[in-house]
Amino acid sequence: MPFFAYKGRNARGELMQGVLEGADSGAVADQLFGTGVTPIEISLTTRKSAGGADDSLWQRLTRKRVTSLDVQLFSRQIYTLLKSGVPIMRGLAGLQESATNKSFARVLQDLRESLDAGRELSAAMRRHPECFNAFYLAMVRVGEMTGRLEEVFLRLFDHIEFDRDMRARVKTALRYPSFVIIAMIVAMAVVNIWVIPQFQNMFKTLHAELPFMTRMLIGTSEFTKSQWPWFATLALAAFVGFRKWTATVNGRLRWDRTKLRLPIAGKIVHKATMARFARSFALSIRSGVPIVQALSVVAQTSDNAYLSMRIEQMREGVERGESILRTATNADVFTPVVLQMIGVGEESGSLDDLMDEIAMMYEREVDYELKTLSSQIEPILIVFLGVMVLVLALGIFLPIWDVGAAALRH
Template sequence: MAHFRYKGRTSQGLEQQGVIEGINELAVTEQLIRRGIMPTQIQPSHAAGTTDWSLLFERQVRLEDLVMFSRQMYALTRAGIPILRAMAGLAESTPSQLLKTALAQIGDDLGNGKPLSSAMQAHPKVFNTLFIAIIHVGENTGQLEDAFKQLAEYLELELETRKRIKTAMRYPIFVVMALVMAMVVLNIFVIPTFASLFAKFGAELPWTTRFLLATSHLFVNYWHWMLGGTLGVIVLWRRWVSTPEGRYTWHSWQLRLMIVGPIITRTLLGRFARSFAMMLRAGVPLNTAITLVADAVDNAWMGKRIHDMRSAIESGDSLLRTAMHSQLFPPLVLQMIAVGEETGQIEHLMQEVAEYYEREVDYDLKSLTARIEPVLICIVAGMVLILALGIFTPMWDLMSVVKGK
């Protein structure tokens, strides 16, 4: 299909412009009228790829925008508003340019007869596979409004968890940044002043002083190499993590980190349980639900083991046996899965597991600062001790020599 650049006005008189895909100008005119836009100008566009340069800088839709979109779609579909009209209205009001463009194109696809889930599949940066699967089930069962409600509740809990993690990490990150700034200032401005003083006396210096002088010399004379090396390490690290092998290894290391590793593990298990419960409650088949949940946990190491669970289930094993062999889940989750298989209520028990882990994570995050504080205090105390021994010890020696003379 060709791309056409258009200008027009809505029923409220607001001016609209953009690029739309269509067979010819007549088809584009019909699409715009269905979206509530009266075209005033339509001409072929040679920019087939990017309609807005801001899209190049907006790599992914914020979770807050998806929560608001799901809530609004739930309210509109529950009120009986047609999907096409709802998409057109939300496309005009959403603050995200990436989401706005996606909704406009989805509206065009709906006007051409595509199902909603199929239209969303063309925008993987906006809607992930879990989102699309829930919408697909809602379409086929006639419960689209319930699908949007489930997605809104799930995304709101995910957003709340992320906010709690950011709040808990704010204090440690601030302290670490302050320590780094203090090290830079001391090595560049403070220690060189004492170095010139010590050099005048020519006395033998203790190892702590020699260590401080060496680090200061490194900062002052090779700061550009250090900056370039740091940037190079960051670039190489990001490239390595972006590879499948690097991402898998890094995600496995995350679960073994001191203090925060158990918190990450509980967060992922809670996400697994809630996603799995939502999938089963929506009517998604078990094998498909496991595949979607493996992507939803956002951890390559755990996702691979969840994918292995699907292969074992397809070979005839039960969910409980595959969960035990995966070595991912503690006895609590395994017991819930066993009871759920016996009673046929896995989704309800997985919901209970998710709520349990969310409470655990909430408690862990509240006490995270108290756990990290001793480590930070030890680091600060070590820095102060080295500075005190490295600067004041030779000064005391020099004062004693002066007094002796």
């Protein structure tokens, strides 16, 4: 069907414009009247979405991205509107008008146009994978099928809030050690490039044999100054190569598996990912999604490829008729306590409640690990700093002490 650009006024007299798909201008006018918009002008157009083709290159480059917070607030607002009995088309129109993020306002406008064209809400959202992930789409689809769309949106709001809070706490905990490590690297570069050469000039005037530690520091400094272009090129090549390697299926799988084995951060990543899995799985089951489909959707939304593969193996086991407890045991990613809770939940028919308990347990463990992260990393940083200061002190001050001692003897 052709597309028509329209201009109209809503009930408050505000100007509304966009693009709708329809058999003819009359059908588009009927769609507008149905959403409370009085059309002023309707004309045939070749654009498939409003506001995107006419934007300048600068506007497209500087356009604010849609964040998870935008989707979270949308979920809560659309739940409130649907629960109050507001038709979804009118609700989307109101949310579009009040949206502070213009990019998300465009998404809402496209959702309205897609619904006007006869698409389902989940199908309309599927056109925007940058905003709505596979789990979100699956849950909306279940809400449409069961007639509990407003309830699904409320649960999605809670789910996104939990996910954002978990990620924010991990980033906050890693901020301090990351800053210290970067500061140490910068300090080592400054010492090698500017500080040691100044002492080297002074040591040359002593005409004495320098200690091994001093010679090592001078050699390292000269090598760094002469070979820094190669260092920079090698670092850039390593970074680009690593990004390309992790972009492959096998590379990402190996890297995500390695992340889980890191000494301190690995257990935090593992527990945080499993907390999100348990929360998502519980939400899917409680919303009426079949277990096999729920495992498949949750596996797709996992941000760790290795754990996602393990969850997929659980799904395949359930498809073969195995129990969830057996497949979870074979996955080898759950602790014995969690496996026991899964078994109890499966036997009692309250797996969703038990998965919520598992999510809360993992969340408490992650919270404890994050609170003690600084105390775990600080000894390592202190030892490293101590070794670096000791090497610098011995390398720089030993020749000065030797000269001073020789001068006192004479």
